[in-house]
Amino acid sequence: MAIYESExxxxxxxxxxxxxxxxxxxRQGRALWxxxxQDLKETAxxxxxxxxNKAYYYQNEV
Structure with a gap:
């Protein structure tokens, strides 16, 4: 049985x-973005x- 490969x-x-x-x-495009x-201190x-965020983002505070 052959494995399917799309066109x-x-x-x-x-x-x-x-x-x-x-x-x-x-590879250059991937490296660009x-x-x-990674800086773990900055991420932390x-x-x-x-x-x-609020539980319901669009709820107005009254």
């Missing part, structure tokens, strides 16, 4: 074989300084 997945595999330079562009070093400070 899009097949297209992308073939396209990346024909254009291997795009993998480097993909996601692959950043951001979490501690957040304001808790």
């Amino acid at each position: 899009h997945t097949k297209f992308m595999r073939e396209w990346l074989k024909a254009h291997p330079e795009e993998l480097e562009v993909q 996601w692959d950043k070093p 400070a951001n979490t501690a300084s957040s304001v808790k």
